[in-house]
Amino acid sequence: DDVVGAIQKLAKTVQAKRKAKVVAVTGSVGKTTTKEFIATLLGNKYRVAKTPGNANSQVGLPIALLNGVGDEEVLVVEMGMSHPGEIAKLVEIVPPDVAIVTKIGHAHIEFFSDGQEGIAKEKAAIFSHPKTKVCIAGVQAIGFDAMKKKANISFGVGDVAADYLLKEGWTVQEQGKETQPFGLPFEESHFCEDFMGAAAVARQMGLEWKEIFEQVKKLKGATLRFERVERDGVVFVNDCYNANPESMKAALDNLPKPRMGGKTMAVFGEMMELGKYGGKKHRELAERALKRIDHMLCYGKGCLPMLDVFAEEKRPAEFFGDLGKLKAALFEIAKPGDVVLIKGSNANKLWQLLE
DSSP states (O other): OHHHHHHHHHHHHHHTTTOEEEEEEOOOOHHHHHHHHHHHHHTTTOOOOOTTTTSSSSHHHHHHHHHHHOOOSEEEEOOOOOOOOHHHHHHHHHHOEEEEEEOOSSSSSOOTTHHHHHOOOOOOGGSSSSTTEEEEEEEHHHHHHHHHHTTOEEEEEESSSSEEETTTEEEEEETEOOOOOOOOOOOOHHHHHHHHHHHHHHHHOOOOHHHHHHHHHTTTOTTTTEEEEHHHHHHEEEEOSSSOHHHHHHHTTTTTOTTTTTTEEEEEEOOOOOOGHHHHHHHHHHHHHTTTTEEEEEEGGGHHHHHHHHHTTTOOOOEEEEEEHHHHHHHHHTTTTOEEEEEEGOOOOGGGGGG
């Protein structure tokens, strides 16, 4: 604790001397991708620096600040948390001028006795500093009381009410006015939401839509987030950096179709830190997977309720406690034309299946 405190204190002192405007991102899902999108959209107008990877913790973010050059005009940072009070501490170290919350989910809910509302309250702390005037949140997040009281700008996709809304036909409605049609280098719904959050930030930072659309073709997702890898005719969707009920749902809903005659498989690692919600959320995931997955492989004891769901419907599913045996089974079952989703919490290390 003493070492962490010293690092945080030093980072706060160093950051206070910098003149860059700070954009801070948090949320249960999508924060790393949104951070990357923001940096890309702003990069043609400003000198932009961003925190690397997902350096968003009580140690990772301060170290990223200390390792930064410090001559940027805009600094985009990601703020994560596992326990109450952690976002407020990061805000104290690097107060944002612009702050954005993506979504409120179940990640780390084990540590919040008041459930998602408690998570929303913790995330809303990103808006707590007097310096923070622009407070942006996704429509889903604003549905929570704690967020509704703090956010002053909203964004969304589809048939919802928002200040910045991505509509069918690939136009954006901004407070009643519609842009020209444009294209995105992806169609996945969760990436579209991340883009809209980034676009809202860019507009608040003074960019014209024309400038935003010029940068759109440069957008790239973060590593291990819905990456498509084809091997021997099998399409693997490598989305295994992390997992919670909301990101699992998004991954299932956006899977590509297998080629003619192919099947859709999923390798699920257990979702961590769900506490009393764990069994229920794993069952709900399996029930959703029944509609989209032909064959399921599971890793980690938290997944056992999922096997019960598949067994009740007499659908193929196997459990593994050894990553090596899982890998051998996966590459024996997967055939050319198949699509395989690989997704689980970071601790599962499922990315090793493709190494």
